[in-house]
Amino acid sequence: PRRGCVHFHLNSVTGSVSAIMIALRIHHQARLALGAAAAALKPSCSKRRITQTAAGPAEEGVDVAHFAGADTYFTYKAKIIQAADIAPIPCYRLMAPDGSLLNQEDDPKLSDEEMLRWYKDMITLNTMDKILYDAQRQGRISFYMTSFGEEGTHIGSAAAIKRDDIIYAQYREAGVLIHLGHPLEDMMNQCFGNHLGHGKGRQMPVHYGSKELKFHTISSPLGTQLPQATGAAYTLRNTGNAAVCYFGDGSASEGDAHPAFNFAATLECPVVFICRNNGYAISTPVNEQYRGDGIASRAAGYGMNVIRVDGNDPLAVYVATKLAREDAVENNRPVLVEAMTYRQSHHSTSDDSSAYRSTDEMKAYAQTNAIARFKKCIVTKGIWSDADEDSLIDETRKVILTSFTKAEKGLLPSIESLFDDVYAEIPPLLQGQKEEMLQHLAKYPEEYPTGGRVAA
Secondary structure, three states: OOOOOOOOOHHHHOOOHHHHHHHHHHHHHHHHHHHHHHHHOOHHHHHHHHHHHOOOOHHHOOOEEEOOOOEEEOOOOOOOOOHHHOOOOOEEOOEOOOOOEOOHHHOOOOOHHHHHHHHHHHHHHHHHHHHHHHHHHOOOOOOOOOOOOOHHHHHHHHOOOOOOOEEEOOOOOHHHHHHOOOOHHHHHHHHHOOOOOOOOOOOOOOOOOEOOOOEOOOOOOOOOHHHHHHHHHHOOOOOOOOEEEEEEOOHHHOOOHHHHHHHHHHOOOOEEEEEEEOOEEOOEEHHHOOOOOOOHHHHHHHOOEEEEEEOOOHHHHHHHHHHHHHHHHHHOOOEEEEEEOOOOOOOOOOOOHHHOOOHHHHHHHHOOOHHHHHHHHHHHOOOOOHHHHHHHHHHHHHHHHHHHHHHHOOOEOOHHHHHOOOOOOOOHHHHHHHHHHHHHHHHOHHHOOOOOOEOO
16 A cells, blocks of 8 residues: 655645645545555565665665655665666657657557648647747747747647646647647737737737636746646546646746645646756756756656656657556556657747857757657658648648738737736726726826727
């Protein structure tokens, strides 16, 4: 039986009696289970379990050690375990750089139609990024973040998500939405901040959301989605659904990561944490963020299962995410997926990555591009050609530009809507602020020109 130990901090739950009662109940059940297990435990069983998790050679001692804080074994030689001596977690790869499969047993056996859809979605994301990046440089939108180099992580993981799963993203997962069927028009409306946009102009561009797809609106502060995903997953236990939470290697350095991972493990929440380790947290390289074995190595410390995957291999990402989701749902536990990839673009339109990394580095990693690898795969299968490529890029660009033009011409949200969608009834304090604002606008209309583009 698994031990359960839950820690609630009063400042986290603001004195919630229900939270404390949950903690006490789980703690009591865990103590009962541990007592029963200890009474029935046989030495041979202990040794098998210890062998599976031993950190040192068997000859150093196999006597079982039971403590309130951990189950381990005794050693009779003082020794500091050197982090450098621990083997790194392997990285799962299914598709070679030339597009061929490395392990036929793991072939997900996608239909030709599915593979072509994956490729088209990656091209759509890549093309949309180019258009909107240029639009920001032209001053037509205020901000943008591309996903160049990470398309395979988006599409491969999204293909493993089920319709009733709850999704929490960071800000570089537009491809997940595209693959799940989110309309391009909605994404364009959001980026332009018009009255049809998801946030009605109240959010920065690329802060997408979709109630229909259970895709929670993206929040700018790093890491806030991690504990939220854990909370959502707690409600999904034994339902057959999971929470899926995307985050970057930089977010794993935020304070939100620890309670998210710890609560997910101790409360046995079916959540798949997907880390896009692209080498940089804005301008901070990973060797200045951590000295351990990436993010995957942290899973064991929290009691989470883990798989590391080549994030530039869409098929491997799909298989890894599918396995992780099945494990999370079937066993009510968190699973960490670390997708190793590379950000082949600036962090955002506010960043200049040439200030902290070399052109040679970027060229070297460009050879691992997921789009190029996947293209080789479908060309080898005989279902894609250069003519198909030219036609797809031309048609995709036309479709995106149509949505782009329509969104750019869309009416802006009315100023009154600034106070909507938070309270069912606007409280007196906000109502007073709204009236004061309208009086100010009426007094100085020339200071706030709208060009006649405001929605009624």
